[in-house]
Amino acid sequence: MVGERKISVFSVINTLILCLVAVATLYPIVYITAVSLSDTAAVVQGKVFLFPKGLNLEAYIEVLKNDTIPRAYLNSIFYTAFGTLVNLLFTAVAAYPLSQKGFFGRKFFMMTIVLTMFLNPGIIPTYVVVQQLGLTDSVWALVLPNAIWTMELIILKSFYENMSSQIREAALIDGASEYRILFNIVIPLSKPALASIGLFYFMGHWNSFFLPLIYLNDPDKYPLQVVLRDMLIYSAENDAGLVDRSALAPQSIKNATIVLSMIPVLLIYPFAQKYFAKGVMLGSEKG
Amino acid sequence: MADIGTEHSAAYHNAVPKKSFRSRLRKTWNHIKRDRQLLLLFLPCILFYVIFRYGPLYGLIIAFKDYSVFTGVLGSEWVGFKHFITFFTNQDFWILFRNTLLLGMYSLIFGFPFPIMLALLLNEVRNKWFKKSVQTFSYLPAFLSVVIISSMIIDFLSPNHGILNQMLAAFGFEKKYFLVDPGWFRPIYVISEIWANAGYESIIYLAAIAGISPTLYEAAKVDGASRFHMIRHITLPGLFPTMLIMFILKTGSMIRVGYEKVLLLYNPMTYDVADVFSTYVYRKGLLESNYSYAAAVGLFEALVAMVMLLSANALSKRLGGNGLW
Numbered sequence: 001m002v003g004e005r006k007i008s009v010f011s012v013i014n015t016l017i018l019c020l021v022a023v024a025t026l027y028p029i030v031y032i033t034a035v036s037l038s039d040t041a042a043v044v045q046g047k048v049f050l051f052p053k054g055l056n057l058e059a060y061i062e063v064l065k066n067d068t069i070p071r072a073y074l075n076s077i078f079y080t081a082f083g084t085l086v087n088l089l090f091t092a093v094a095a096y097p098l099s100q101k102g103f104f105g106r107k108f109f110m111m112t113i114v115l116t117m118f119l120n121p122g123i124i125p126t127y128v129v130v131q132q133l134g135l136t137d138s139v140w141a142l143v144l145p146n147a148i149w150t151m152e153l154i155i156l157k158s159f160y161e162n163m164s165s166q167i168r169e170a171a172l173i174d175g176a177s178e179y180r181i182l183f184n185i186v187i188p189l190s191k192p193a194l195a196s197i198g199l200f201y202f203m204g205h206w207n208s209f210f211l212p213l214i215y216l217n218d219p220d221k222y223p224l225q226v227v228l229r230d231m232l233i234y235s236a237e238n239d240a241g242l243v244d245r246s247a248l249a250p251q252s253i254k255n256a257t258i259v260l261s262m263i264p265v266l267l268i269y270p271f272a273q274k275y276f277a278k279g280v281m282l283g284s285e286k287g
Numbered sequence: 288m289a290d291i292g293t294e295h296s297a298a299y300h301n302a303v304p305k306k307s308f309r310s311r312l313r314k315t316w317n318h319i320k321r322d323r324q325l326l327l328l329f330l331p332c333i334l335f336y337v338i339f340r341y342g343p344l345y346g347l348i349i350a351f352k353d354y355s356v357f358t359g360v361l362g363s364e365w366v367g368f369k370h371f372i373t374f375f376t377n378q379d380f381w382i383l384f385r386n387t388l389l390l391g392m393y394s395l396i397f398g399f400p401f402p403i404m405l406a407l408l409l410n411e412v413r414n415k416w417f418k419k420s421v422q423t424f425s426y427l428p429a430f431l432s433v434v435i436i437s438s439m440i441i442d443f444l445s446p447n448h449g450i451l452n453q454m455l456a457a458f459g460f461e462k463k464y465f466l467v468d469p470g471w472f473r474p475i476y477v478i479s480e481i482w483a484n485a486g487y488e489s490i491i492y493l494a495a496i497a498g499i500s501p502t503l504y505e506a507a508k509v510d511g512a513s514r515f516h517m518i519r520h521i522t523l524p525g526l527f528p529t530m531l532i533m534f535i536l537k538t539g540s541m542i543r544v545g546y547e548k549v550l551l552l553y554n555p556m557t558y559d560v561a562d563v564f565s566t567y568v569y570r571k572g573l574l575e576s577n578y579s580y581a582a583a584v585g586l587f588e589a590l591v592a593m594v595m596l597l598s599a600n601a602l603s604k605r606l607g608g609n610g611l612w
Contacts, residue, residue: 010411010514011411011413014408014411014412015412015417017408018408018409018412018417018421019421021405021421021424021425021486022420022421022424022425024482025424025425025427025428025482025486026424026427028439028443029427029431031442031443031450032439032442035442043448049450090331090332090335093328093329093331093332094328094329094331094332094335096325096328097322097325097326097328097329097332098329098332100325102322103322103325103329104318104319104321104322104325104326109329109332109333112336112341113336116336116340116341118593118596119340119344119589120543120589120592121343121344121346121347121585121586121589122343122568122582122585122586122588122589123565123568123569123572123573123585124349124568124572124573124578124581124582124585125342125343125344125346125347125349125582125585126339126343126346127572127573127578128343128346128349128354128360128578128582129338129339129342129343129346131356132359132360133338144335144339145339146339147331147335147339148332148335148336153332177324178324178325178328179324179328182328203430206432207430207431207432207433207434207435208432209432209433209434209547210547210550214569214573225432225434228434228435228438229434229551232434232437232438232441232551233551251442251448254438255442258435258438258439261432261435262431262435265430265431269427269430272430273423273426276426276429277426277490
């Protein structure tokens with residue numbers, strides 16, 4: 001039948017286009033990895049396309065011997081772990097009262113919170129607040145100004161609202177305090193939701209470069225993304241002919257650093273993507 | 288009850304005798320007392336929003352002052368609209384305005400259809416495994432930082448070893464210095480934006496498609512509709528409300544172009560096309576410590592963003608959509 005053939009032609013084209021999409025997304029990442037594993041000479045001559053040429057780990061050894069990058073890596077791990085923990089704690093503790101129907105001032109609080117999503121004062125006033133509080137150059141400057149993401153707070157609040165209220169009422173009758181109910185019952189029961197919003201917080205901290213750039217002055221405190229950015233600026237200026245080539249980190253070293261910075265992300269990706277899609281959906285429904 | 292809201296409630300409240308007011312106060316006090324544990328739990332949240340969300344809003348008054356770190360927000364001198372006038376009469380103003388608007392508009396116009404098309408194509412795939420794999424790959428870029436994405440861009444376009452220039456060379460073309468050529472900045476920005484966001488945004492459209500009633504498709508099939516007919520007459524109309532919402536949100540944030548990426552990709556040779564409000568704010572405010580002036584520019588940017596959000600919302604309502612509120 002004519003109709004059937006049409007459909008199969010469509011399917012073939014569709015499959016081809018989608019394969020192209022997959023290749024287009026993956027190729028840059030594969031290429032970066034291949035360069036990081038290749039011989040410097042082969043990279044400079046532009047011989048690397050898909051597979052590493054002259055396979056070796058020299059760039060990685062070089063990166064680990066260097067003292068800036070391992071320190072930046074440890075800084076990133078610390079900022080991410082600590083920051084995500086603070087985010088989750090703040091969000092969970094804030095979402096719980098907001099999810100209780102009769103909570104004092106609930107409507108007013110919700111309104112003032114949601115309003116902040118539309119009122120964005122910009123970077124300067126926030127910077128001034130952080131500066132006046134004396135947080136600059138400490139981990140608190142990276143953590144406190146964004147301790148709660150309004151979208152994640154709303155997501156967690158609606159998750160709590162959908163939890164059975166009977167457990168809470170029973171616990172209250174048994175004389176449990178709200179603190180115990182939150183930390184011993186509600187939080188353990190909301191692990192999937194916390195994992196979902198925790199993922200966004202985690203990604204936010206690990207990939208953050210602008211906040212550390214403006215709030216940290218001491219290069220010893222720089223996280224990986226800022227160090228990467230410095231390498232990047234040099235290579236960009238080199239391409240523009242603005243910088244002496246000898247001042248430049250070799251391509252393979254830069255790419256080895258990029259690969260190292262992607263490792264935690266790629267490791268959690270298979271587990272994370274399930275929660276990720278869910279989180280995007282929840283966010284968009286409420287948004 | 289005094290607290291039932293009616294049109295006359297304001298007048299009614301004035302007439303409420305003192306005793307009732309006191310009893311209401313007591314009721315409120317009892318409510319607070321009952322919720323004291325919850326309120327204590329809520330205290331960090333209140334502090335956070337007051338200090339870091341409403342504090343900076345109040346701090347915007349420095350746009351009308353000559354702020355310095357030493358005099359503080361309150362102690363610095365009022366200067367009225369001085370910074371705004373400096374900004375509007377500055378020759379940079381129109382360049383910044385044009386750059387911001389063009390970069391935002393191109394991203395919106397060219398970036399908008401891609402996630403929709405991707406979702407439509409994915410929806411037509413029968414093989415579940417294939418669909419899932421493509422989807423999984425397509426939102427991987429959303430997990431990469433701007434620094435990494437910019438780094439990849441610089442790598443690919445490098446005249447020394449970049450893969451694109453090698454391909455050009457292979458076909459006998461001359462080397463191109465993409466990142467210092469003002470004509471290439473906007474295409475590079477927009478294409479990389481699509482690369483990074485299309486997969487991630489398609490999730491929302493795929494979910495919206497999943498929400499369309501299957502009976503519509505079955506009925507269409509019985510009537511002999513082809514796949515294209517079904518996409519055209521069922522899926523696309525079904526996606527329309529989601530598209531409108533996404534459009535409003537994107538218009539609202541259009542003016543705040545991804546300044547992080549601009550910051551990483553621009554250089555003195557492309558300032559003329561690449562410099563946008565936010566990067567200007569960063570340079571003037573944080574690099575040159577011109578806080579008040581930069582805050583004024585930021586405030587102007589925020590106002591433009593607000594106006595655009597409101598107009599997009601109004602437009603959506605006129606088109607028969609729901610709007611955000």
